[in-house]
Amino acid sequence: MQKNILEIKDLQVEIEGKNILRGLDLSIKEGEIHVIMGPNGAGKSTLANVIMGDPRYEITEGSLFYQGEDIKDDRTDERARKGIFLSFQAPEEIQGVSLENFIKAAKGAVSKEPVKLFPFKEELKEKMESLKMDPSYAKRYLNVGFSGGEKKKSEILQMMMLQPKLIMLDETDSGLDVDAVKLISENIARSRQEHQSMLIITHVTKILQKLDVDYVHVLSEGKIIRTGDASIIEEISNDGFMAMSR
């Protein structure tokens, strides 16, 4: 029996007095891939941000366990060091910090040991090549002036370099052309290790093509209203989310 990596029970979350999640249950086992779909405003990004520990959200009720530990009071950086990763929908631009130096600092923080420069550079170069990123991006300031697609590649590059245990992708495919989605999907599939679990928030299904999806959840108005296997994706494409709630 595989262990639960993430276990959420009756999660209720507010931001500025507004209820976003209203009693959400979700369990993810080691190595499983879960997909979350749902209409805009359902609370999908909120869920990912709350798991990552965004201090702007307040958990008013429910529990959040990661690897059997209550992480509700953990700071974001502590969660990251325990192996949680979020690929942001709109990654921040940070002036004056090169992508390379940033990933190096992050890797040092997450792996809790000093990063050896040459193997690191080698690994970075290799992974950038496989993502078809121009090598000059390593020296560019983090996400500054990157196109939408380059920002998403930068996120996936970080994911591949940090090797987290729980990977959350928040609409990594939105705003990308078909080729870019395919490339990112291939890279995720290729770099993914058996034990890594994934929580993928998406509107489209292209990004899932190379992945063996275990469960699909439909999130609506802050609750999961339907859970099934990959086959319900087709149902959604045919009938829309509204049909799910019936």
Add this chain to the structure above:
Amino acid sequence: MEKEKTRLEDVSRALYDIKNPDVFQFKTASGLTEDIVREISSQKNEPDWMLAHRLKSLENYHKIKMPVWGPSLEELNMDDIVTYVRPKTDLKNDWKDVPEDIKNTFERLGIQKAEQESLAGVGAQYDSEVVYHNMREDLLKQGVVYTDMENAVQEYEHIVKEHFMKLVPPSDHKFAALHGAVWSGGSFVYVPEGVHVDFPLQSYFRLNAPGAGQFEHTLIIVEKNASLHFIEGCSAPKYNQINLHAGCVELFVRENAKLRYSTIENWSKNMMNLNTKRALVDKNGTIEWISGTFGSHITMLYPSSILRGEGAKSEFTGITFASKGQHLDTGTKVVHAAKNTSSTIHSKSISKDGGKSVYRSSVVMNENATGSKSSVICESLMMDAISRADTIPVMDIRNDEIDIGHEAKIGRISDDAIFYLMSRGLTEQEAKAMIVRGFVEPIAKELPLEYAVEMNQLITLELEGTIG
């Protein structure tokens, strides 16, 4: 093992704060009187014109009112300030001859090491007098002069008399007048025509005596087709009483010459830093100001460039870091007084823990400055809700044929950016330090290496509070 971290109330200034006993050879009474001014002049055995200059300046000092447009200077009481403290040594050109405690002070500040590794010459001032001056032999042979101001008054009297306080007249403002009356120490540099000084010269000013003032005068002349990089550093240990720094820097950049003037000021937080710096630039000459303001309780500092020759250029790069109890009012002034002159201003300021930083600049385009260009970028970053940042850029344009650009940004450090960096494993302090380091990065690149390292350490200490 993760490093033990200790949150500090304030930046660790341990290195700068080591005080030597206040030992001196001669010290005036505190306060400012004609007798004191005469005493300083006679101690220095000055020519009559210099004494006359001092007395005239003192007259100006009494006439001119305190500036009212900047930070409050109420805490400054001239009756409490000792204007002249002669250290217990005279000028040496070998560190071996400098008294142990003074030598060790500069050793701790890394001056001797830098002298061996990356400088062409060094001057070191302790309280009111320069205690060490030395320069590479080959530059001496090429006619480069690098000495203390006292010596220059004696040995290069005609040059000094022609230039001394001509660019910053004692009538300019109250602290220029004060400086004219009680100036002591500082450096004199003369670079003859066509000579390129390949490594920087550095003067370091250390104020050890409590309740004292430092009034060093720096006069630099870079002749036609010559070039120089001059670095100025300053620091003092912290006392519970107000210290005063009212130095004066006058730079003459002749035709086609180039001068880079870098300063990292790291005074203790009981210092009133009221410094005046000005450059006069001839045809196709270039002045580059690099100005880092980190220390002091109150600073008013606006290095100015007068571009009087056609095609003259000024570049100003400034960084100001105001923390608790600091009010740092910094910026620059450029007067475009000839055709096709150009200036760029790039200033960044950070304020935290209730610190206040003000960027203040003035760009003047005279009627005759046709075809001139100016670009001004000033950015301020506030680390919290109790800190303040203001920008006061002024432009005075008197002709139409110019090209001028201006960009000002004031912002608070972004929670989204902190969250993003923390989501990759960095602590909140590390994330903030990374954002600040990134913010100053374009300027750090311009600093002399050892100062860039120092600035980085300072940011790390201020924001991460890491020891060990």
